[in-house]
Amino acid sequence: MGKWNLSGLAAGLLMFSQGASAHWIYISNEKDDTLSVIDSETNEVVKTIEVGERPRGVTLSHDFKYLFICASDSDTVQMMDIATDKIIHDLPSGEDPEQFALHPDNRHLYIANEDDAVATVVDIQSRTVVAQIDVGVEPEGMAVSHDGKWAIVTSETTNMAHWIDTETQELVDNTLVDQRPRDAEFNADDTELWVSSEIGGTVSVINTETRQIDKIINFEIKGISPDRIQPVGIELTADGKYAFIALGPSNHLAVVDRATYQPIKYILVGRRVWHTALSPEQDKLYTTNGVSGDVTVVDVKSLKAIKSVKVGRYPWGAAILPKEHIPD
Amino acid sequence: MVAIMTSCASCRWCRVAVVLAMAWCGSAAADALDVRIIYLEQKQQRPPVLSNLVVWPENEGEQGALVGVADNNTTGKFLKQTYTLEQILVEEGNDVIAAAEAALAGPVVVIANVSADNLRRIADLPMARDDLIFNAGSADVALRDDECRANVLHTLPSRAMLTDALMQFFTKRKWKSVFLLEGNRVVDGLFADAVRQSARKYRISIDHEKRWLDDADMRRNAAAEIPAFTQARKYDVVVVADEHDDFGQYVMFNTWLPRPVAGTSGLEPVGWHRVVEQWGAAQLQSRFYERAGRGMTSVDYAAWAAARSIGEAVTRTGSVMPQELMSYIVSDKFSLGGFKGAKMTYRRWNGQLRQPIPLVHPQSVVALAPIDGFLHQTTELDTLGLDQPESRCTSMGTQ
Structure with a gap:
C-alpha cells in the first residue's frame, strides 16, 4: 500500500518536473570565446553566441533580463541582453575578471580580478566602479550572502576567504582555509559559508557568526589517487539536503549529506569537472567538464548522470534561465 | 620592530x-x-x-x-x-x-x-x-x-626525479631502447648517471652510449656529423646529456634513424x-x-x-x-x-x-609526470626520484 503510494507520488513528481523543468542553460566556453545555450527539454545546444575573450564566470541578473559574462582576456565584464543575445555594455571590471556575484539589490556586482589581487564592485546601473578592495593573491571565488550583508572573495595563493562588509565595501575579516580555495557558497539562511580547496582536497564549512571553520569535509573515491580529488564548484540545494561538489580531474561529482556533512555518493561525470548549476526546480544539476568539452546532466532525485551534452572547448561557467524568461 | x-x-x-x-x-x-x-x-x-x-x-x-x-x-x-x-x-x-x-x-x-x-x-x-x-x-x-x-x-x-619522469614517458610510449649521448662536462656525467639509474629502475635498455667529441663546429656541419655519430641499427629514442646546451640542440632531426630526442634537449623534463x-x-x-x-x-x-x-x-x-x-x-x-x-x-x-x-618542448607541455598508471602506495609523486627505501639519507632523523 505504502509502496503504491510512493510510486504514484514519484510518478506525479516526475511528470510535474518534466513539464516545469524546461529552461535554458548558458555555458561559457573558455577557449572558444563563445556561450553554448542548452535547452533542457531536448538537452541539446540550441544556439552558440560569440562573446569576449576567455569567458569564464557567467551569472544572470535577478530579473533574468541580462547575462553577465567575465571576459577575462578582454579585461571586462560583458552585459548581454537575453532578448537579443547582443552585448549591450562592457562594464569597467578591472583586469582579468574571473568570477563574480550579484548582490540581492540587483545592482552591485562583486568581481574577482585574478591578476590584480583586487575585488572590484561595479554599479551595473551607472556602470561605474563603486569600490576596489585589496584582497589576497589570485582572487577567484565570489559569493554574496542572501541577506546581502557579506561579499566573500577567496584567494587561491593566499588561501583565505575574505569577508567584505557590503555596507562599507571594506574588508573586515579573513578566514584561513586549505590550499587553493576556489568556490564559495552561502547556504539558504546564510548561517554557513562553504568554501572548496582545490589543492587541499577539502571543503570547509565556515560558521558565518564566528567566521571560523566548523567542519572540514574530505573526499575519497575508490581507485582514484587522492591527488586527483580537487574540489572546485559547490552547489547547495535550497531544501538543505544536499551539497554537490565538483571534484575536478577525478571526473566525479560528490554528493554531500548536509545533515552529517559526509559524502554519500560520487557520480561519474565528464573530465575535469569545474562548475555546476541547479535548475530552478532543483531537479537537475548541470556540470561543466573542462577537458572533455561537455556538460553532464545529473538527475537530483536519483542522483544519476543521465546525459552528456557536447558544447564548446573548455566549458567553464553555467547559468540557468527559467522557462518563463526564455525569449520568444 | x-x-x-x-x-x-x-x-x-x-x-x-x-x-x-x-x-x-x-x-x-x-x-x-x-x-x-x-x-x-x-x-x-x-x-x-x-x-x-x-x-x-x-x-x-x-x-x-x-x-x-x-x-x-x-x-x-x-x-x-x-x-x-x-x-x-x-x-x-x-x-x-x-x-x-x-x-x-x-x-x-x-x-x-x-x-x-x-x-x-x-x-x-x-x-x-x-x-x-x-x-x-x-x-x-x-x-x-x-x-x-x-x-x-x-x-x-633532483636529476633523478627528472630522468625518472622521462623513463615513465618512454615506458608509456613503448620506447624501450635508448641511445645515450653524453657531454664532456661534470654535470653532463651526473645527468647521464641519473639516466642510467632511471633506465634500470624502469627497465629501459640503454643499447648505445657515446661521449660527445668537442672538436666540430655543429653550426656548419651538424647534418654531416650527427647522422654518422648516431649510426646504429636500432634505437627508439636518443637521450642527450648536455646541461649547458653545447651540442644538444643540433641532434634533433639529424639522428641516423629518424627518432625523437629527449633529455637536456628536445623533450625536456623540467621543474618549470x-x-x-x-x-x-x-x-x-x-x-x-x-x-x-x-x-x-x-x-x-x-x-x-x-x-x-x-x-x-x-x-x-x-x-x-x-x-x-x-x-x-x-x-x-x-x-x-x-x-x-x-x-x-x-x-x-x-x-x-x-x-x-x-x-616540455619549447612550445608546449607534452606530458606531466607522474604518468598515469605509475602507482605508489603513498603518493604517485613518490614514483619520481629517491623513494624512502632507496634514499640513504639518515641525517633528517626519520630513519
Missing part, C-alpha cells in the same frame, strides 16, 4: 636581536611578524658553447624569490606579516662561504642558489646548524641521498618552464613575467616555491623560528599549491619537495 629592521639591516649583532624579538611575538598569529629571508647566490660563469643563440636568463632564482616574497606579502598584509628578502649575490671567484658565514649568524631562513659543493659547506657551517636552508639551485642527487643535511630542504627537483599554463599556472607566469620581463625557469620556480613554503609555514604556525618552520614544513599538516595540478609536500626522509615534472 619594523623600524629596527630597516635601520640595521646590515648590522649583524642587531639582526640577531631582531630575530629574537620576532621569536617572542611569534607565538600568537595575530601579532605583527617581520620575516626576513636571505637569498644567497653565487653567480656562475657559464662555459662557452657552440651556438650564439644560447642566452642564459639573468637573475635566475633571485627573480623567483622576489615573486614568492611579493606573494607572501600580499597574504601577509591580512595577518600583519611583513616579508623582506635580503639578497646576497656573490660574484664567481669570490668567497661564498665567507659571505654565508656573515649572513647566517643567528637563526635565519635562507634560499640558496649555489653549487652542490658550496651548499654542503654552507650547511655544515657551525652557525648554520639551527638555520633552515632551501636548496633552489642544485639538482645533485647525492644531496638528497647519503650527503643530505638535516638543515636543508630541496625545492629544485614558460610553456606550463594549466592548473592556474598562467597567473603565476604572468606575475613573474611582469616582474622579470622574461619566462620563468625551473630555478626561479624552486626559489619561488621556497619563499612560498616559508610564507605558508609562518602563516600556519605564527612562528618565524627556523626549527619550528622546518618541523611544520615536513609534517603532514603542510601542503603547498604549486600550479602543477597536485598538492606539493616535502619528503621527510630527505627534505625533497614532491612535485609533478612537466615534460
Whole structure:
C-alpha cells in the first residue's frame, strides 16, 4: 500500500518536473570565446553566441533580463541582453575578471580580478566602479550572502576567504582555509559559508557568526589517487539536503549529506569537472567538464548522470534561465 | 620592530636581536611578524658553447624569490606579516662561504642558489646548524641521498626525479631502447648517471652510449656529423646529456634513424618552464613575467616555491623560528599549491619537495609526470626520484 503510494507520488513528481523543468542553460566556453545555450527539454545546444575573450564566470541578473559574462582576456565584464543575445555594455571590471556575484539589490556586482589581487564592485546601473578592495593573491571565488550583508572573495595563493562588509565595501575579516580555495557558497539562511580547496582536497564549512571553520569535509573515491580529488564548484540545494561538489580531474561529482556533512555518493561525470548549476526546480544539476568539452546532466532525485551534452572547448561557467524568461 | 629592521639591516649583532624579538611575538598569529629571508647566490660563469643563440636568463632564482616574497606579502598584509628578502649575490671567484658565514649568524631562513659543493659547506657551517636552508639551485642527487643535511630542504627537483619522469614517458610510449649521448662536462656525467639509474629502475635498455667529441663546429656541419655519430641499427629514442646546451640542440632531426630526442634537449623534463599554463599556472607566469620581463625557469620556480613554503609555514604556525618552520614544513599538516595540478609536500626522509615534472618542448607541455598508471602506495609523486627505501639519507632523523 505504502509502496503504491510512493510510486504514484514519484510518478506525479516526475511528470510535474518534466513539464516545469524546461529552461535554458548558458555555458561559457573558455577557449572558444563563445556561450553554448542548452535547452533542457531536448538537452541539446540550441544556439552558440560569440562573446569576449576567455569567458569564464557567467551569472544572470535577478530579473533574468541580462547575462553577465567575465571576459577575462578582454579585461571586462560583458552585459548581454537575453532578448537579443547582443552585448549591450562592457562594464569597467578591472583586469582579468574571473568570477563574480550579484548582490540581492540587483545592482552591485562583486568581481574577482585574478591578476590584480583586487575585488572590484561595479554599479551595473551607472556602470561605474563603486569600490576596489585589496584582497589576497589570485582572487577567484565570489559569493554574496542572501541577506546581502557579506561579499566573500577567496584567494587561491593566499588561501583565505575574505569577508567584505557590503555596507562599507571594506574588508573586515579573513578566514584561513586549505590550499587553493576556489568556490564559495552561502547556504539558504546564510548561517554557513562553504568554501572548496582545490589543492587541499577539502571543503570547509565556515560558521558565518564566528567566521571560523566548523567542519572540514574530505573526499575519497575508490581507485582514484587522492591527488586527483580537487574540489572546485559547490552547489547547495535550497531544501538543505544536499551539497554537490565538483571534484575536478577525478571526473566525479560528490554528493554531500548536509545533515552529517559526509559524502554519500560520487557520480561519474565528464573530465575535469569545474562548475555546476541547479535548475530552478532543483531537479537537475548541470556540470561543466573542462577537458572533455561537455556538460553532464545529473538527475537530483536519483542522483544519476543521465546525459552528456557536447558544447564548446573548455566549458567553464553555467547559468540557468527559467522557462518563463526564455525569449520568444 | 619594523623600524629596527630597516635601520640595521646590515648590522649583524642587531639582526640577531631582531630575530629574537620576532621569536617572542611569534607565538600568537595575530601579532605583527617581520620575516626576513636571505637569498644567497653565487653567480656562475657559464662555459662557452657552440651556438650564439644560447642566452642564459639573468637573475635566475633571485627573480623567483622576489615573486614568492611579493606573494607572501600580499597574504601577509591580512595577518600583519611583513616579508623582506635580503639578497646576497656573490660574484664567481669570490668567497661564498665567507659571505654565508656573515649572513647566517643567528637563526635565519635562507634560499640558496649555489653549487652542490658550496651548499654542503654552507650547511655544515657551525652557525648554520639551527638555520633552515632551501636548496633552489642544485639538482645533485647525492644531496638528497647519503650527503643530505638535516638543515636543508630541496625545492629544485633532483636529476633523478627528472630522468625518472622521462623513463615513465618512454615506458608509456613503448620506447624501450635508448641511445645515450653524453657531454664532456661534470654535470653532463651526473645527468647521464641519473639516466642510467632511471633506465634500470624502469627497465629501459640503454643499447648505445657515446661521449660527445668537442672538436666540430655543429653550426656548419651538424647534418654531416650527427647522422654518422648516431649510426646504429636500432634505437627508439636518443637521450642527450648536455646541461649547458653545447651540442644538444643540433641532434634533433639529424639522428641516423629518424627518432625523437629527449633529455637536456628536445623533450625536456623540467621543474618549470614558460610553456606550463594549466592548473592556474598562467597567473603565476604572468606575475613573474611582469616582474622579470622574461619566462620563468625551473630555478626561479624552486626559489619561488621556497619563499612560498616559508610564507605558508609562518602563516600556519605564527612562528618565524627556523626549527619550528622546518618541523611544520615536513609534517603532514603542510601542503603547498604549486600550479602543477597536485598538492606539493616535502619528503621527510630527505627534505625533497614532491612535485609533478612537466615534460616540455619549447612550445608546449607534452606530458606531466607522474604518468598515469605509475602507482605508489603513498603518493604517485613518490614514483619520481629517491623513494624512502632507496634514499640513504639518515641525517633528517626519520630513519
